[in-house]
Amino acid sequence: MKLDRVAVLGGGPGGLYAARLIKLAQPECEVVVHEQGVPDQTFGFGVGLAARTQRKLAEADPASLDDILDSAWSHDMRMRVGERSAGMSVNSLVAVGRADLLRVLQRHAENAGVKLEFGVRRTADDLDADLVIAADGVGSATRSSGDFGEDVEVGSGWYLWAGVDTALPHALFAPERTEHGVFVTHAYPYAADRSTFLVETDPATLEAAGFDREVPADSSDEEALDYLSDVFADHLDGHRLIGNRTRWLQFRTVRCSTWHHGRTVLLGDAAHTAHYSVGSGTKLAMEDAIALVTALVEADDLETALSDYEAARRPAVERIQDIAERSRRWWETFPERLELPVEQLLVAYMSRAGNVPLDRFATGTPDVVNAALQQWAGESPPEGQPWPTADTGRQERDTVGSLAEWVLSRSLRPSTPGQDPEVDDPTVGPRGFDARVIADDPSALDATVLDLGSDARPSGSEDVVEDAVRRGAAIMDTVWLTGADDRPSVLTRLEVAERLRRRTPALVVVAGPEAFREDFADGLAADRTHLVALR
Numbered sequence: 001m002k003l004d005r006v007a008v009l010g011g012g013p014g015g016l017y018a019a020r021l022i023k024l025a026q027p028e029c030e031v032v033v034h035e036q037g038v039p040d041q042t043f044g045f046g047v048g049l050a051a052r053t054q055r056k057l058a059e060a061d062p063a064s065l066d067d068i069l070d071s072a073w074s075h076d077m078r079m080r081v082g083e084r085s086a087g088m089s090v091n092s093l094v095a096v097g098r099a100d101l102l103r104v105l106q107r108h109a110e111n112a113g114v115k116l117e118f119g120v121r122r123t124a125d126d127l128d129a130d131l132v133i134a135a136d137g138v139g140s141a142t143r144s145s146g147d148f149g150e151d152v153e154v155g156s157g158w159y160l161w162a163g164v165d166t167a168l169p170h171a172l173f174a175p176e177r178t179e180h181g182v183f184v185t186h187a188y189p190y191a192a193d194r195s196t197f198l199v200e201t202d203p204a205t206l207e208a209a210g211f212d213r214e215v216p217a218d219s220s221d222e223e224a225l226d227y228l229s230d231v232f233a234d235h236l237d238g239h240r241l242i243g244n245r246t247r248w249l250q251f252r253t254v255r256c257s258t259w260h261h262g263r264t265v266l267l268g269d270a271a272h273t274a275h276y277s278v279g280s281g282t283k284l285a286m287e288d289a290i291a292l293v294t295a296l297v298e299a300d301d302l303e304t305a306l307s308d309y310e311a312a313r314r315p316a317v318e319r320i321q322d323i324a325e326r327s328r329r330w331w332e333t334f335p336e337r338l339e340l341p342v343e344q345l346l347v348a349y350m351s352r353a354g355n356v357p358l359d360r361f362a363t364g365t366p367d368v369v370n371a372a373l374q375q376w377a378g379e380s381p382p383e384g385q386p387w388p389t390a391d392t393g394r395q396e397r398d399t400v401g402s403l404a405e406w407v408l409s410r411s412l413r414p415s416t417p418g419q420d421p422e423v424d425d426p427t428v429g430p431r432g433f434d435a436r437v438i439a440d441d442p443s444a445l446d447a448t449v450l451d452l453g454s455d456a457r458p459s460g461s462e463d464v465v466e467d468a469v470r471r472g473a474a475i476m477d478t479v480w481l482t483g484a485d486d487r488p489s490v491l492t493r494l495e496v497a498e499r500l501r502r503r504t505p506a507l508v509v510v511a512g513p514e515a516f517r518e519d520f521a522d523g524l525a526a527d528r529t530h531l532v533a534l535r
Contacts, residue, residue, distance in 0.1 A: 343372040
């Protein structure tokens, strides 16, 4: 379809990228980006671009991607707890400074003929355009004042985005215990002299440290930055944390019942957000832009184009949001897992949202997985076993077996106080089981059955999870978690099981369909449950 005038509200990566792609597709169209801020005064530090996103950007506009990658920094990843660390290679993941990314996208937009307007606040009603693209961020005034059916869910944890003026040797996940509680960092380098240094904590720790106070939106919490510089000194090599409007926030998950209304369409964080622990904000916005422009080119009228855009993007976005919500809840309960050896903690991290099965993780990081399984089972998987990869066919998998099958066949050893500290577990006591898979018969263990049913949202919700934990906490002997037979419900039961496993003295069993054997194996290896019952 032909457009004469397009206005973009918001000069972030998604808005700039959409503006350039529209101008390239329709050179005669007048495209204007309206950004209320001014150039070179952006907030934030680095943003990540995964390999799959890079491939999509290469297909849509290789010239701008080349310039983005010229400013990018690749890194691997390590998790460190105390003096022990474990790592994995993620060289396909790169990070780039947000300011550098915006400069590249601004230049390429202008080179394509896009007009950039800075320093003036506009609304959709102000603009004379055939199409208004609202890319005005998580706090989108367009979304809040429009008919988009917005739903904003606020997380329970607190976080702040900081930086440090050095390139860390790798991306880092590390908790630190303080007199107030636990603070956890997610940090990664994005330039030769810069790294993002994000810190999370729980409400009780935030309050105990005295950080539960108002800080002006245009200021940084200098007291917190100074304190956290000392807390994470072992990771900073003499450097101090720096701020850029850095203050404590709670993550807001944005969902909308529709992404378009009339001539206005939402894009990126204005339409949907996904927790930063899966690194998807910029990715989703730029991929939205690609899909939107494709729909505009292929459709005959605006309503069809915007409907097609939403239909094309919503499944992928909702999948990422489901993964991100499980990841968010995992991080917000991170301090409950600090007794785990770091290798097992890294396995738990990778499987936290049901997105990376044990077998696949082991193909790239066998040493970490082998160590984690030895810590969990008291024995290592057979050396030289040709474990299948993600590309292995079903028949071959049946022939060679898998790490998942090895996990399911391990025994649950009885606790032996004073003899083997690694497996002392007062929950298990003198009971032992020959395998982690038991018959689907709660009466055999005199278990109390807790039926969690299913949740309307695939990723579940914090209220649903915590309500199940409250009910399960009243069960002192054996709790048997059951519910719907779909995979999201199984993943939620494993999440509930982990909280019960760590907060109560009960023996925890999760029941579910045979079809999800790999998910159950991942849950066992990550120490989320004691036993599983397959039906």
